[in-house]
Amino acid sequence: MSESEPKHRILLIITGGIAAYKCLELIRRARDRGIAVRCVMTKAAQQFVTPLSVGALTNDRVFTDLFDLNDEREIGHIRLSREAGLVVVAPASADFLAKMAGGHADDLASSVLLATDKPVLVAPAMNSRMWAHPATVRNVATLTEDGISFIGPGVGEMAESGEAGAGRMSEPHDILDAIQEMLEGPVQGPLQGLRFLITAGPTHEPIDPVRYIANRSSGQQGYAIATAAARLGADVTLVSGPTGLAAPDGVETIQVEAASDMLAAVEASLPADIAVFTAAVADWRVDGSAEQKIKKDRKGTPQLKLVENADILATVSQLPGAERPQLVIGFAAETEHVIKHATAKLARKSCDWIVANDVSPATGIMGGAHNEVHLIKDGGSVDDWPRMAKDEVADRLVREAGEYALAHRT
Numbered sequence: 001m002s003e004s005e006p007k008h009r010i011l012l013i014i015t016g017g018i019a020a021y022k023c024l025e026l027i028r029r030a031r032d033r034g035i036a037v038r039c040v041m042t043k044a045a046q047q048f049v050t051p052l053s054v055g056a057l058t059n060d061r062v063f064t065d066l067f068d069l070n071d072e073r074e075i076g077h078i079r080l081s082r083e084a085g086l087v088v089v090a091p092a093s094a095d096f097l098a099k100m101a102g103g104h105a106d107d108l109a110s111s112v113l114l115a116t117d118k119p120v121l122v123a124p125a126m127n128s129r130m131w132a133h134p135a136t137v138r139n140v141a142t143l144t145e146d147g148i149s150f151i152g153p154g155v156g157e158m159a160e161s162g163e164a165g166a167g168r169m170s171e172p173h174d175i176l177d178a179i180q181e182m183l184e185g186p187v188q189g190p191l192q193g194l195r196f197l198i199t200a201g202p203t204h205e206p207i208d209p210v211r212y213i214a215n216r217s218s219g220q221q222g223y224a225i226a227t228a229a230a231r232l233g234a235d236v237t238l239v240s241g242p243t244g245l246a247a248p249d250g251v252e253t254i255q256v257e258a259a260s261d262m263l264a265a266v267e268a269s270l271p272a273d274i275a276v277f278t279a280a281v282a283d284w285r286v287d288g289s290a291e292q293k294i295k296k297d298r299k300g301t302p303q304l305k306l307v308e309n310a311d312i313l314a315t316v317s318q319l320p321g322a323e324r325p326q327l328v329i330g331f332a333a334e335t336e337h338v339i340k341h342a343t344a345k346l347a348r349k350s351c352d353w354i355v356a357n358d359v360s361p362a363t364g365i366m367g368g369a370h371n372e373v374h375l376i377k378d379g380g381s382v383d384d385w386p387r388m389a390k391d392e393v394a395d396r397l398v399r400e401a402g403e404y405a406l407a408h409r410t
């Protein structure tokens, strides 16, 4: 940032999560966008990054202690956020969310938050089990009710364990987009005016009221696509099978179970400009699933007769004229001859693009945080993308699809 007056000032509260290191990039990028950052760090945050490195990047002193008399005389916790247009908590640990929700004020960071009259944006970061814990869910609901805004967390690999799931702090550039939007109002995204319809996750095909046939799809790639499209300004509907993932911000999310419900929800959500079908829809369902739980003590083992489900990708691809989305994108999860099988699928279903990937267990793609895809288009081109985080695959796909749809609009 130049020495000239910054466009905005924010107060950044860094709490004790492994993602604290990402704050250094957040501060640097904020300054590039003309946003001056003043930092408060909790005691735990200082285990992850030092006030020295944070202060070097903010070019300001870093505030850490509620009982520092000098601070109290010179500035004080009540005044700390006064010059800022916005207070940002990033990363927000599970512990700190609990403190905020409980209205605690036993350290500088929590006292500032209790005393501020400025809008507050929170970027949670934690292990996916901590994020899904009922206590955290309750705290987030309380804070949302209190008018606190959230960004993320995203889905991806956890820094500390290599495990994948929801809980990863949003990327600094996304947090900055959210900061800018809160300070300056909605930013016109490049996909403004486009409507995306996306499916994600597995389907559950009932055997009886308590048992079902499912598959290993986690839904992460579809959720990442929905998130990316919404962030870039598109109007997004996500039809999701059972995944346990939190509905992405700004996305109309419809939860379904069986393939037949998914097709009905997709049809009800049309028209759309772009349809992206990432869901691993069951090919078969149990013919006449039982209305009551099948008992083990009845004679012999039950014989399940499978019947074919409707094909959602083919149904939508083959819709007539204006009812058909301008661009229909399917996903092909293959375990061998990936390009050959995916190209055949594209022709068979009449969709426009297929994103093909190798989901053999050795690739770790199904349920993992990364993906390695080939984008096959109906003209026959095959584009091999490098191995990327599912968020990055989503961003690239959504941008390419959006550009195509805007360029070919009738």
Ligand SMILES: Cc1cc2nc3c(=O)[nH]c(=O)nc-3n(C[C@H](O)[C@H](O)[C@H](O)COP(=O)(O)O)c2cc1C
Binding pocket: 015, 016, 017, 018, 019, 042, 043, 044, 045, 092, 093, 094, 095, 096, 125, 126, 127, 130, 160
């Ligand atoms: C190596 C390590 C990594 C941690 N990462 C996280 C994390 O990412 N998110 C989280 O909520 N807690 C994490 N914790 C636990 C918090 O640091 C701990 O709950 C702390 O008391 C939070 O303090 P705070 O309220 O100042 O954030 C981690 C702890 C350790 C030792």
